[in-house]
Amino acid sequence: MRIAFAGNPNSGKTTMYNALTGRSEKVGNWGGVTVGTKEFKIKDEYAGGKDVTAVDLPGAYSMSPFTPEEGITSEYVRTANPDAIINIVDATNLSRSLFFTTQLLELGIPVVVALNKSDINEKEGTEIDVAKLSEKLKCPVFETTSTEGKGLSDVIGKAISLAGSSQDAPYIQADINLHDKAAVDAEDRKRYSFVNDIVAAVEKRKQLSSETTGSDKADAILTNPVAGIIIFAAVMYCVFWISQTALGPAIADWLVGWIETFQEWVAGQLENSPAIVSTILADGIVGGVGAVVGFLPLVVVMYFLIALLEDCGYMTRVSAVMDPIFKRVGLSGKSVIPVVIGTGCGIPAIMACRTIRDERERRATSMLATFIPCGAKIPVIALFAGAFFAGAGWVSTISYFLGLALIFLGALLIKWITGYKYRKSFFIMELPKWKMPSLKFAFKSMMERARAYIIKAATIILVCNLVVQLMQTYNWQFQIVEEGAENTSILASIATPFAFLLIPLGFGAWQLAAAAITGFIAKENVVGTLAVVYGLTAFIDVDELEMTGGANTVAATMGMTAVAALAYLFFNLYTPPCFAAIGAMNSEMQSKGWLWGAIGLQLGTGYTVAFLVYQTGTLMTEGHLGTGFLPGLIAVLCMAAAVYFIGKKTRAHFDEQYELHRKDGKQGAAA
Amino acid sequence: MNMPTVIAVIAIVLIVFFAVRYIYKEKKKGTKCIGCPYADSCQKHQSGNSC
Amino acid sequence: MQAELTLKGITKEEALEVKDRMTLLEAETGKTYTVKEINTDDDDMNSFLFRLGCYEGEPITLVSKKKNSCIVVIKDGRYNLDELLSEAIIV
Numbered sequence: 001m002r003i004a005f006a007g008n009p010n011s012g013k014t015t016m017y018n019a020l021t022g023r024s025e026k027v028g029n030w031g032g033v034t035v036g037t038k039e040f041k042i043k044d045e046y047a048g049g050k051d052v053t054a055v056d057l058p059g060a061y062s063m064s065p066f067t068p069e070e071g072i073t074s075e076y077v078r079t080a081n082p083d084a085i086i087n088i089v090d091a092t093n094l095s096r097s098l099f100f101t102t103q104l105l106e107l108g109i110p111v112v113v114a115l116n117k118s119d120i121n122e123k124e125g126t127e128i129d130v131a132k133l134s135e136k137l138k139c140p141v142f143e144t145t146s147t148e149g150k151g152l153s154d155v156i157g158k159a160i161s162l163a164g165s166s167q168d169a170p171y172i173q174a175d176i177n178l179h180d181k182a183a184v185d186a187e188d189r190k191r192y193s194f195v196n197d198i199v200a201a202v203e204k205r206k207q208l209s210s211e212t213t214g215s216d217k218a219d220a221i222l223t224n225p226v227a228g229i230i231i232f233a234a235v236m237y238c239v240f241w242i243s244q245t246a247l248g249p250a251i252a253d254w255l256v257g258w259i260e261t262f263q264e265w266v267a268g269q270l271e272n273s274p275a276i277v278s279t280i281l282a283d284g285i286v287g288g289v290g291a292v293v294g295f296l297p298l299v300v301v302m303y304f305l306i307a308l309l310e311d312c313g314y315m316t317r318v319s320a321v322m323d324p325i326f327k328r329v330g331l332s333g334k335s336v337i338p339v340v341i342g343t344g345c346g347i348p349a350i351m352a353c354r355t356i357r358d359e360r361e362r363r364a365t366s367m368l369a370t371f372i373p374c375g376a377k378i379p380v381i382a383l384f385a386g387a388f389f390a391g392a393g394w395v396s397t398i399s400y401f402l403g404l405a406l407i408f409l410g411a412l413l414i415k416w417i418t419g420y421k422y423r424k425s426f427f428i429m430e431l432p433k434w435k436m437p438s439l440k441f442a443f444k445s446m447m448e449r450a451r452a453y454i455i456k457a458a459t460i461i462l463v464c465n466l467v468v469q470l471m472q473t474y475n476w477q478f479q480i481v482e483e484g485a486e487n488t489s490i491l492a493s494i495a496t497p498f499a500f501l502l503i504p505l506g507f508g509a510w511q512l513a514a515a516a517i518t519g520f521i522a523k524e525n526v527v528g529t530l531a532v533v534y535g536l537t538a539f540i541d542v543d544e545l546e547m548t549g550g551a552n553t554v555a556a557t558m559g560m561t562a563v564a565a566l567a568y569l570f571f572n573l574y575t576p577p578c579f580a581a582i583g584a585m586n587s588e589m590q591s592k593g594w595l596w597g598a599i600g601l602q603l604g605t606g607y608t609v610a611f612l613v614y615q616t617g618t619l620m621t622e623g624h625l626g627t628g629f630l631p632g633l634i635a636v637l638c639m640a641a642a643v644y645f646i647g648k649k650t651r652a653h654f655d656e657q658y659e660l661h662r663k664d665g666k667q668g669a670a671a
Numbered sequence: 672m673n674m675p676t677v678i679a680v681i682a683i684v685l686i687v688f689f690a691v692r693y694i695y696k697e698k699k700k701g702t703k704c705i706g707c708p709y710a711d712s713c714q715k716h717q718s719g720n721s722c
Numbered sequence: 723m724q725a726e727l728t729l730k731g732i733t734k735e736e737a738l739e740v741k742d743r744m745t746l747l748e749a750e751t752g753k754t755y756t757v758k759e760i761n762t763d764d765d766d767m768n769s770f771l772f773r774l775g776c777y778e779g780e781p782i783t784l785v786s787k788k789k790n791s792c793i794v795v796i797k798d799g800r801y802n803l804d805e806l807l808s809e810a811i812i813v
Contacts, residue, residue, distance in 0.1 A: 061770070061773045062773040064769065066766060066769075066770040066773075092798060093797060093798040093799050094798070095775060095797040095798055096774060096775050096796075096797040096799060099773060099775075181765070185769075185772075188769075188772060188773075189777070192772075192775070209797075209798040209799075210754055210781075210783035210785075212752055212785060216785050216786060216800075219785075219800075220785075220786040220793070223786075223788070223791070223793065224788065225788065225789070266679075269675045269679075270675055270676065270679055273673065273676035273679060274676065277676055277679050277680060277683070280683055281679050281682065285683065285686060316802070319802075320793075320802035323791070323804055324790065324791070324804070327804070333804070425806075426762065426767050426804065426807050427802075427803070427804035427806075427807070428771075428804070428807055429801065429802045430799050430800065430801050431793065431800040431801065431802055455693075455705065456705055459690045459694050459705050460690075460694060460705045462686065462687075462690050463687065463690050463691060463694065466687060522705075
């Protein structure tokens with residue numbers, strides 16, 4: 001038996017779904033968090049021993065879709081024939097929500113209405129006559145608070161008992177020609193007045209929603225173009241500072257100590273064993289995985305803080321304040337949400353682009369969102385910040401703000417390439433009520449991420465490290481590489497050609513090239529591979545940092561200048577993300593041209609940024625250009641030329657297309 | 672071969688076996704990103720091309 | 723950019739001509755108005771606004787406004803509207 005969860009955006013569908021199934025799907029205090037369908041079995045305590053599957057759907061305002069994710073919902077309830085529908089209604093906005101409810105009631109599938117967020121109504125003194133509403137809608141209605149699990153068993157119990165039966169509609173749309181716009185409009189108007197009558201009869205408000213409240217005053221400041229942006233920058237800086245300079249490393253320090261002790265113990269036990277066994281277990285598995293796990297505290301502290309931000313309702317205000325800036329470069333204010341989610345993981349960020357209505361804006365955002373360093377890149381940042389810059393906090397802050405700058409520049413470039421003509425791009429965003437962020441929820445979301453991080457480290461990164469280790473230990477004749485002849489190993493011979501390309505960026509060592517390549521499987525691999533190839537584990541070590549101004553063991557082993565290290569860090573941050581994120585981009589863009597464009601753009605950006613950082617940095621610190629300036633310059637110029645020609649070609653093509661559209665009037669502007 | 676070596680070799684084999692088995696299982700399920708809490712929804716979108 | 727300016731010009735002129743019709747950006751903060759007309763030049767957008775409860779004859783409250791955006795209350799929800807939308811809603 002399948003029960004679908006439908007309702008307006010941000011009414012709490014996923015929160016209820018999570019409570020009923022025990023899952024922890026992503027929730028947030030804004031509309032459009034869920035962008036795809038999710039299915040899971042409902043817990044026995046609610047299902048009463050029956051096999052019931054809950055289907056969570058993206059929020060929708062009505063059956064006629066406006067953005068792609070709304071389309072998923074209307075298509076699902078129309079075609080997938082769920083046995084019952086639980087319509088989650090935001091009880092604080094009954095007048096809008098019931099429009100969709102009356103449409104759902106017409107489908108003939110039994111509907112149970114859950115008046116969610118009833119705790120807020122209680123606080124505000126809004127009363128809803130549930131019995132009367134139920135009678136008017138001809139379907140059962142229950143008050144719920146899904147954040148506390150209140151009323152859920154009533155709703156689900158009723159839905160299960162009704163499943164498979166039929167539903168009387170309180171309002172039936174007249175038989176009209178659905179292609180006749182005027183008739184449809186008139187019909188929708190009638191439906192709305194029907195809804196308005198119901199609301200007038202059942203709802204008693206103490207506080208009119210049109211009254212200006214304290215939170216409105218806060219919103220006015222937070223959405224102010226100047227103050228709002230300063231506040232946003234400050235908030236994000238605090239998030240990075242706490243997670244990557246203050247609290248995170250303090251916990252990491254302690255964790256790394258334990259990992260190191262364990263590694264030494266393992267190595268000690270294997271003193272009399274063949275070197276290969278000791279290397280694989282102590283250096284490869286324990287050392288490589290340990291190096292990655294050592295950064296876990298930094299990552300989870302950040303996830304915790306981001307979860308708090310997402311839960312309180314701040315994201316929509318940021319979106320509103322950023323809209324004018326993003327619009328200027330050809331994106332939309334909604335692009336902010338993918339960018340902020342992107343600090344966690346690029347894949348949900350790319351998927352969150354689905355809430356953007358304009359196709360070009362959507363594709364451009366999903367192409368650029370991964371310039372923001374994701375959680376997997378934090379270990380890489382922290383490693384280099386610690387080893388070469390004495391753990392300076394500015395390295396991570398700069399990494400994020402440079403990512404943001406690259407998004408703007410990239411957007412301008414895409415705007416130019418696609419020959420973006422001024423088109424109307426509307427921005428409307430519901431500002432949800434402020435909510436005290438739940439520490440419990442943030443903690444849960446943090447643990448979920450920590451679990452995922454450890455699983456990843458123990459599986460994919462472990463295997464990668466092992467492969468790297470073996471490839472480094474053996475040469476093509478499958479003989480153990482002798483000391484002093486490391487360059488003959490399989491790994492070295494594969495990575496050397498790539499390293500050659502990276503000479504103009506200041507890091508032509510094959511070890512670094514190998515780490516960058518394994519980074520495409522998962523970015524944490526950069527750290528793991530470096531740990532293995534250089535035989536290092538303790539990347540976070542406060543005692544060592546106090547040695548001569550940043551030139552600690554890690555830096556000495558890698559043999560890079562600080563400038564080259566920064567270039568290498570930026571190269572890893574802004575080249576294409578992991579394969580999984582590229583896959584997500586592929587499925588969101590639905591266009592091979594855009595996908596390859598995205599990969600090309602990211603490769604080009606990573607290369608160019610690293611080139612510029614290394615060459616200008618070397619010029620500034622040492623008074624001369626770095627190695628391989630000329631070949632690097634030629635490479636960068638070639639990329640610029642390629643961009644120019646692609647742009648020219650698409651623009652010519654676009655102009656033709658645009659002309660055609662213009663002939664039939666308004667269509668062009670709406671396309 | 673002394674005792675620690677034997678244990679170490681067994682440990683390596685077991686660890687790698689379980690890691691590879693986990694990856695293989697996840698890949699078979701169609702998960703794109705191992706361990707990712709959002710992996711489910713990513714997969715869903717792959718199959719249903721509703722947008 | 724050009725189109726944006728022309729668009730702005732037209733709506734402003736129109737608003738000046740008829741005193742009892744103005745865009746949201748010309749309205750007064752804190753007051754509730756009745757929507758007189760919605761014209762975004764985009765059918766999908768018009769019907770989207772409709773589904774939110776923003777259509778002719780319905781009340782709309784201006785909570786706060788900035789140079790080129792505003793926050794309104796439609797039904798019981800608060801929304802942030804950009805310049806284009808604020809000017810497309812005539813009250």
